[in-house]
Amino acid sequence: MPGGQDKLTRTTVRTITDLARLAGVSPGTVSRALAGKSLVNARTREKIVDLARTHGFRPNQMASGLRRQKTGVIGVAIPLGHDVRQQISDSFFMTLLGLLADELTDKGYDLMLRRVVPDSDPDWLDRFIGSGMIDGVIVIGQSDQFDRIEDVADGYRAMVVWGNHQEGQRHCVVGTDNRLGGRLAAERLIAAGARRLAFLGDTGPMEFAARFAGAQDIAARMGLPPVLALPTHLSPDRASEEIARHIAQAGRAIDGIFAATDTLAALCLTQLRAQGLRVPDDVRLIGFDDLPIARQTIPALTTVRQDIAAGAHGLVDLLLRRLAGESTESLVLPPELAIRETA
Amino acid sequence: MPGGQDKLTRTTVRTITDLARLAGVSPGTVSRALAGKSLVNARTREKIVDLARTHGFRPNQMASGLRRQKTGVIGVAIPLGHDVRQQISDSFFMTLLGLLADELTDKGYDLMLRRVVPDSDPDWLDRFIGSGMIDGVIVIGQSDQFDRIEDVADGYRAMVVWGNHQEGQRHCVVGTDNRLGGRLAAERLIAAGARRLAFLGDTGPMEFAARFAGAQDIAARMGLPPVLALPTHLSPDRASEEIARHIAQAGRAIDGIFAATDTLAALCLTQLRAQGLRVPDDVRLIGFDDLPIARQTIPALTTVRQDIAAGAHGLVDLLLRRLAGESTESLVLPPELAIRETA
DNA sequence: ATTCCTGTTGCAATCGTTTGCAAGATAGTT
DNA sequence: AACTATCTTGCAAACGATTGCAACAGGAAT
Numbered sequence: 093m094p095g096g097q098d099k100l101t102r103t104t105v106r107t108i109t110d111l112a113r114l115a116g117v118s119p120g121t122v123s124r125a126l127a128g129k130s131l132v133n134a135r136t137r138e139k140i141v142d143l144a145r146t147h148g149f150r151p152n153q154m155a156s157g158l159r160r161q162k163t164g165v166i167g168v169a170i171p172l173g174h175d176v177r178q179q180i181s182d183s184f185f186m187t188l189l190g191l192l193a194d195e196l197t198d199k200g201y202d203l204m205l206r207r208v209v210p211d212s213d214p215d216w217l218d219r220f221i222g223s224g225m226i227d228g229v230i231v232i233g234q235s236d237q238f239d240r241i242e243d244v245a246d247g248y249r250a251m252v253v254w255g256n257h258q259e260g261q262r263h264c265v266v267g268t269d270n271r272l273g274g275r276l277a278a279e280r281l282i283a284a285g286a287r288r289l290a291f292l293g294d295t296g297p298m299e300f301a302a303r304f305a306g307a308q309d310i311a312a313r314m315g316l317p318p319v320l321a322l323p324t325h326l327s328p329d330r331a332s333e334e335i336a337r338h339i340a341q342a343g344r345a346i347d348g349i350f351a352a353t354d355t356l357a358a359l360c361l362t363q364l365r366a367q368g369l370r371v372p373d374d375v376r377l378i379g380f381d382d383l384p385i386a387r388q389t390i391p392a393l394t395t396v397r398q399d400i401a402a403g404a405h406g407l408v409d410l411l412l413r414r415l416a417g418e419s420t421e422s423l424v425l426p427p428e429l430a431i432r433e434t435a
Numbered sequence: 436m437p438g439g440q441d442k443l444t445r446t447t448v449r450t451i452t453d454l455a456r457l458a459g460v461s462p463g464t465v466s467r468a469l470a471g472k473s474l475v476n477a478r479t480r481e482k483i484v485d486l487a488r489t490h491g492f493r494p495n496q497m498a499s500g501l502r503r504q505k506t507g508v509i510g511v512a513i514p515l516g517h518d519v520r521q522q523i524s525d526s527f528f529m530t531l532l533g534l535l536a537d538e539l540t541d542k543g544y545d546l547m548l549r550r551v552v553p554d555s556d557p558d559w560l561d562r563f564i565g566s567g568m569i570d571g572v573i574v575i576g577q578s579d580q581f582d583r584i585e586d587v588a589d590g591y592r593a594m595v596v597w598g599n600h601q602e603g604q605r606h607c608v609v610g611t612d613n614r615l616g617g618r619l620a621a622e623r624l625i626a627a628g629a630r631r632l633a634f635l636g637d638t639g640p641m642e643f644a645a646r647f648a649g650a651q652d653i654a655a656r657m658g659l660p661p662v663l664a665l666p667t668h669l670s671p672d673r674a675s676e677e678i679a680r681h682i683a684q685a686g687r688a689i690d691g692i693f694a695a696t697d698t699l700a701a702l703c704l705t706q707l708r709a710q711g712l713r714v715p716d717d718v719r720l721i722g723f724d725d726l727p728i729a730r731q732t733i734p735a736l737t738t739v740r741q742d743i744a745a746g747a748h749g750l751v752d753l754l755l756r757r758l759a760g761e762s763t764e765s766l767v768l769p770p771e772l773a774i775r776e777t778a
Numbered sequence: 779a780t781t782c783c784t785g786t787t788g789c790a791a792t793c794g795t796t797t798g799c800a801a802g803a804t805a806g807t808t
Numbered sequence: 809a810a811c812t813a814t815c816t817t818g819c820a821a822a823c824g825a826t827t828g829c830a831a832c833a834g835g836a837a838t
Contacts, residue, residue: 107794118818123796133816150565154501155794158823163497165547165568186529193550202568203548204508207536222493224824225508225545358731365733388701390708390733450824461788466826476786498824501793567794 105147114147115140126151165202166411167226168192171216172209173235173297183355183383184400185232188254191404192230199412201227210237217244221251228411230254234265234298249419252411254403256298257424264414266406266423270299273396273427274306277350277378280394282314284376284435286348290320292335292360293352300352303380307350320346324356331356335363343367347375348435354379354386354395361389361434376435391433399425448490457490458483469494508545509754510569511535514559515552516578516640526698526726527743528575531597534747535573542755544570553580560587564594571754573597577608577641592762595754597746599641600767607757609749609766613642616739616770617649620693620721623737625657627719627778629691633663635678635703636695643695646723650693663689667699674699678706686710690718691778697722697729697738704732704777719778734776742768 105111108126112119117136124132125140143149157163170185189205196203204226208216217240220229228250234241238261241253245263253265281289289311291304307319322338324331335356351357357379361371369375371391379386382397406423413420448454451469455462460479467475468483486492500506513528532548539546547569551559560583563572571593577584581604584596588606596608624632632654634647650662665681667674678699694700700722704714712718714734722729725740749766756763 108796109794119795120797120819121817123794124817127796131816136816148561148565150562150567152501152567152794154497154506154567155823156796158495158497158501158825159794159796161823183526183529186526186533189532190529190550193548197550205532205536205546205548207533207540218491219493222491224493224495224497355727362731362733384698385701385728385731388705388728388732390705451826452824462825463789463827464787467787470826474786479786495824498793499826501795502824502826504793 105149108149108151111140111143111147111149115143123151162227163225164200165204165226166196166408167204167206167220167229168232169217169220169229170205170207170232171235171237172207173211173237183385184353184381184398187383187400188232188404191401192407195404195408199408210235210240214240217241221248228252228415230407230411236296238298249414250411252407252414254407256302257422258298261422264410264420264422266403266410266425267299268398268403268425268427270302270427271306271309273380273398274303274308274350275310276306276427276429277303277380277396278307278310278319280429280431281348281350281376281378281435282310282316284348284372284394286376286435287316288320288346289316289348289350290322290338290342290346291350291352292322292324292338293356294323294325295321303350303352319350322349326353326355332359332363335360336366339363339367339369343369344374349375349377351377351379354381354383354393357393357395357434358385358389361393371434378435382430386430386432389434394432394435395430397428397430399428448486448492451492451494454483454486454490454492458486466494505570506568507543508547508569509539509751510547510549510563510572511575512560512563512572513548513550513575514578514580515550516554516580526728527696527724527741530726530743531575531747534744535750538747538751542751553578553583557583560584564591571595571758573750573754579639581641592757593754595750595757597750599645600765601641604765607753607763607765609746609753609768610642611741611746611768611770613645613770614649614652616723616741617646617651617693618653619649619770619772620646620723620739621650621653621662621691623721623772623774624691624693624719624778625653625659627691627715627737629689629719629778630659631663631689632659632691632693633665633681633685633689634693634695635665635667635681635699637666637668638664646693646695662693665692669696669699675702675706678703679709682706682710682712686712687717692718692720694720694722697724697726697736700736700738700777701728701732704736714777721778725773729773729775732777737775737778738773740771740773742771 108122109119112122121132122140125137126144193203206220210216231253234253234255241263253263255265255267256270257265257267278289291307293300295301295304311319324334349360351360357377361377364371364375371377379393379395382395386393386395402425410420451465452462455465464475465483468480536546549563553559574596577596577598584606588594596606598608598610599613600608600610621632632650634650636643638644638647654662667677692703694703700720704720707714707718714720722736722738725738729736729738745768753763
């Protein structure tokens with residue numbers, strides 16, 4: 093039964109040496125043949141490649157990585173600083189991750205995902221980099237780890253970070269211009285008739301702080317009272333009740349809400365309705381991200397769009413350039429207003 | 436300046452041999468000390484561990500993996516068979532992925548993510564397994580690769596799959612009882628007053644086919660007309676117009692819609708409203724998954740809950756058991772009705 | 779003093795692949 | 809016939825950590 097025999101021989105060819113024996117050449121030649129180097133005779137190469145295919149041989153990437161000092165793997169770290177539980181399941185990060193996987197695959201890299209809790213493991217970034225398992229690292233979100241990332245950036249070039257750009261920072265970052273996004277949001281709320289603005293969300297993370305600051309810029313410029321900060325957690329369960337409380341307390345004293353993310357905006361919309369406030373008549377509402385959910389709420393959510401695909405592309409592109417030795421500037425993406433029904 | 440000197444020495448200690456020289460012992464001893472083996476003198480160990488810490492030494496995992504023939508990495512493959520673009524950003528899979536990352540991290544494993552397109556790379560699973568980079572593999576979704584997975588399962592034990600359980604299958608699977616879920620959904624629609632049911636979604640993937648079949652079971656048992664299949668793609672843009680068309684065509688001929696996922700249900704809700712159909716008065720609607728979005732729609736979505744956390748836990752638990760040599764049964768999780776406002 | 783433990787340590791082979799160097803083969807030149 | 813070139817190939821040393829085995833020290837037992 094040829095099938096059985098195939099299976100049998102297949103299992104015996106595990107190493108390049110096995111294959112070499114089979115082909116009657118040395119391991120070195122096999123290695124060169126499979127790598128497609130020009131130093132090996134065309135007929136020999138063909139024979140080897142054939143044998144490799146029929147026996148389902150795959151070179152061991154660990155050994156190869158060790159010898160070549162490169163692994164073909166890019167690490168993706170998600171630091172969970174502020175709100176441990178939530179962020180990794182946050183739609184925005186997940187979407188970005190999916191797109192990153194696509195981009196990296198296209199470029200022939202594998203992706204090693206690591207969720208880290210900096211509070212319980214302050215050494216997370218060095219550990220990841222020093223593991224020898226990855227050729228470079230993409231950090232998704234600065235969280236509250238800006239300083240640590242800066243420290244590492246001095247001695248390690250193969251790193252790109254998704255996040256907010258700070259004047260004079262040393263690590264290479266890709267991200268939306270959050271402050272500008274905040275301005276756009278506030279301007280839109282005002283154009284829709286709002287005068288007393290509020291910002292819904294934790295202002296701790298840099299990205300959010302910048303969005304908040306952008307809104308403040310506009311409020312100040314227009315001579316309006318300062319934007320009221322309504323802090324919340326990110327996890328839906330806690331956020332919901334916090335939002336409910338905020339609205340009950342400040343509800344009629346404000347007429348325009350800028351939510352830090354679409355997810356929060358959607359929750360907010362539900363709570364506003366539950367407390368009898370009409371959107372956008374009583375309160376204008378604007379989100380951030382332009383996630384799919386923004387089109388699905390009723391009324392549909394006006395929001396500030398981040399171009400996630402461009403972000404993923406930029407992260408990978410910059411990282412690969414850095415791996416090739418180039419030094420690269422940070423990439424700041426322009427946000428864009430997506431006007432729908434809530435403001 | 437001690438800081439500078441620190442940094443300098445730090446960069447020089449890259450290998451276990453460097454550290455050995457510094458500690459005045461042999462590399463073997465260092466290895467044993469860092470691994471916490473009992474064969475090394477307590478004082479020596481302490482000294483070595485101290486040196487390692489102050490110099491920020493991290494053993495190279497590639498080398499370690501090569502020698503020990505285990506890597507500490509679990510592969511997670513997401514086959515994109517049916518609808519290439521969408522699935523990886525599908526909320527359900529992303530949530531599952533996040534939870535898997537948590538579970539694996541807890542157990543001390545890293546996660547290597549690979550999105551594969553079986554149509555363009557029929558060899559995807561063997562390639563992943565044979566790469567030597569992973570100790571085991573979790574496949575998220577059988578997609579249309581059931582047979583290939585079955586083939587591999589015969590010769591490779593370190594694999595667990597998220598998906599649908601088939602009578603007599605050979606690979607170890609964790610998943611919700613989709614057929615039962617379909618029954619629950621149909622029963623609920625009927626209890627809410629529906630008589631002419633439709634199933635919204637592609638019935639190609641096994642999970643969806645089982646949900647559809649479950650609904651058919653009930654329709655047949657109750658003597659109702661067969662459930663109408665309304666096929667759609669999964670990507671939101673295409674799905675939206677397809678749903679609109681379905682509703683325009685079949686709209687008033689049906690009074691109960693069972694959507695294959697909450698995401699589709701949410702889109703459907705929007706389209707129903709756009710076409711002037713009231714939910715649940717004119718049409719009852721039920722989803723599947725119980726994603727966060729199910730609570731955020733208006734009216735809130737009735738749905739069939741999958742316990743994603745239990746799924747992630749089960750996948751990791753079974754895989755680790757298999758790595759330890761146990762042979763394990765598949766795990767079928769019971770779905771649960773989450774009754775809200777749409778049915 | 780000799781023998782036998784027990785507890786530590788070093789030595790060197792090993793994991794599987796890659797690659798610089800040198801040797802062998804073949805063809806082409808004078 | 810001798811001598812270059814040009815291709816191919818094999819040899820063996822890496823990459824860095826682990827581990828079986830042997831060796832050594834010091835103490836206890838005889």
